[in-house]
Amino acid sequence: MATVLTVWGSPSATSRTGVVARHVAARLAADGHDVSTLAVRDLPAQALLHADFADPHLRAALARVAEADALVIASPVYKAAYSGVLKTFLDVLPQFALRGKEILPVLTGGTPAHVLALDYALRPVLTSLGADHVAQGWFVHERFVSVEGGIEAQSGIEARGGIDAQSGPDAQDGITAQVGITAAQVGIKALGGIEAEGIAPLDELADAFSARLRRLAAVA
């Protein structure tokens, strides 16, 4: 079991990127990892923009990165690259903050024309942070993700049941508290229909990433 931190950087609280990030987080959690999520937009905006390292919330966020064995890094594509919101957080990380860590990069976007932003924009930044391994990532087309569905699902009973079923007794500290997500909650209609096909490659990548983390844990 690995400690995984999912960081997603979108200016919107109800973003498709967040939906996808929580979906991957849920999938990794379901496979036994200790997963939590960090929405950059929830950090104090001024501390982030001014790189105020005295800010306790920012320090706590940096500590979570330091403690993670692996990170899922998710961003929408804006202007043919990752979001500024995500980058403001990556910018305050120590120079080799990702050394010794495994990274799964994920982008969301409205046009397939932006797929290469993953390899030409995001990956070089993650590599410069010293990541041991940046896995083949995935670009999720927005049409496969329903934000509305997510919101509805979160208020539904099945979703709540999902939490309990998945996270178990000590879910209070750890995953549930911070993540508390299931596919139903996440609101990806992916549970049935064409959307599931749309993100099937991402699910495969997440599973491979999970298996890799297990192997690494076994070796260590």
Place this chain on the structure above:
Amino acid sequence: MATVLTVWGSPSATSRTGVVARHVAARLAADGHDVSTLAVRDLPAQALLHADFADPHLRAALARVAEADALVIASPVYKAAYSGVLKTFLDVLPQFALRGKEILPVLTGGTPAHVLALDYALRPVLTSLGADHVAQGWFVHERFVSVEGGIEAQSGIEARGGIDAQSGPDAQDGITAQVGITAAQVGIKALGGIEAEGIAPLDELADAFSARLRRLAAVA
């Protein structure tokens, strides 16, 4: 004469990027253009991070971009790319906000190993914004820029005198009001010694950019 907006994105108020941005602004202003500067860090942080388009300061900043004929875009290099601070602002621009505009990109950084961030990271973003022309830019090594000097100079009498001397009678509206900068104020020790040599290529680029703006204005 062209309307030029210099946008610089650094988390620090006393950044070398700001010094360089103001230096270029002063040089373009001295050549007769109507130049103003915009420090992204001075915008309301939360509005920027949450893309709150209702914020009046953000709207005013976007209007300044729309009104400019040309932009100087300056950023420090963090994690092998432009800063998140700069990108948060570029992200809230309309999709083709730079259409019909001329752009001069400038980066500052502590290692020459990051020079290509200009062409591989910043330029693609500016191009995606529809810029008519993104000039050959320049990477300024931090050792050529003194922040301390800048601060001292700004409080000194010579610097104040510099404003008057440079900007002349109608400096009140336009440049001085918004920019009010001279090389002395800017605090680039570049005025004498090795530092001037260090940024000489940038000065040449700025002059060529200025000449280009004059030509375009003459044609239009």
Place this chain on the structure above:
Amino acid sequence: MATVLTVWGSPSATSRTGVVARHVAARLAADGHDVSTLAVRDLPAQALLHADFADPHLRAALARVAEADALVIASPVYKAAYSGVLKTFLDVLPQFALRGKEILPVLTGGTPAHVLALDYALRPVLTSLGADHVAQGWFVHERFVSVEGGIEAQSGIEARGGIDAQSGPDAQDGITAQVGITAAQVGIKALGGIEAEGIAPLDELADAFSARLRRLAAVA
């Protein structure tokens, strides 16, 4: 009128990239420019791969680049970037071979997922060669280009008619001699139907590029 060289780098003699390159060349020629094309694959392979500057064909090709006011640079996308064939030629150019020149970059590819190869892969190389201006380029999806049609058209009577119809009386000097192409010859079915729509944005870019070259010629 400007001297334009269209360089295209594909390993195949009947490539869609060649069709597109000749289409752009024909369009610029029709607008009055002195256009010629250079297929990198027609250069002596060993001289190119071994950078044998003594080779007369290679020297002649380099001279054509030096004499051009502007270049159209076209490549298929292979492995998420420009072709090696094109790059072998760009590699033997002098360091700032494109200084003072205007460049129009064009890519062809089988998936829209590769669109950003233009701005993240090809453009940085052209910029590093010192190009004064690299215009907004275009990625042409292969489905808009018919190679077979091109071959047929070239041998067909309609195609010949196309030459006359399009290039008019003074087609003898200039274009025809060096290029001798029209849209009909080029074999882009784009002359009618969905394909024409597919490359309409490229046509617009080519026209804007042509207008720009005229303006520059007028100023000089």
Place this chain on the structure above:
Amino acid sequence: MATVLTVWGSPSATSRTGVVARHVAARLAADGHDVSTLAVRDLPAQALLHADFADPHLRAALARVAEADALVIASPVYKAAYSGVLKTFLDVLPQFALRGKEILPVLTGGTPAHVLALDYALRPVLTSLGADHVAQGWFVHERFVSVEGGIEAQSGIEARGGIDAQSGPDAQDGITAQVGITAAQVGIKALGGIEAEGIAPLDELADAFSARLRRLAAVA
């Protein structure tokens, strides 16, 4: 023990890239791996430029890639990117030719300003080929590599022994046969003095890469 193929793409037979490639190969071989090298410039030039898959030498080269567990990919930096020579070979590989393989990328260049070509230019191409893992690579400054030294060393007696072994009768079996390299032969003066320091980071990366290959072999 893993099967490693070192592919280097330089137009010159006596290139610094070749020296570095053989140095890494020797280091991996010394650690017990089955290493061979492939100089792209030794492949039939026309077959490569025209993507002639019927060529037996090209087919043999592709087979060597297919059989390798890991590849060292080395290139000089030309025009702010990998060489066209290297890319012509990568272009003829099947779409996911690097799937299941571990990659160590290495660049050589004359200016530190080109360091990022590794992460922004070469790595995206290797990733697009489906590589399981592209390790942190290294940019070797040319001043750390002496081609002349290499040539001298090769004319020395120990080197000749190696050379004979390589080109001679028993070239069929194993590393020596195919690679036949020692540090002396390789001609890196790196064995003593400042040059060794210059490539020490690359040596560390090669050792880590080697250890990784051993671990993977142990798991499999």
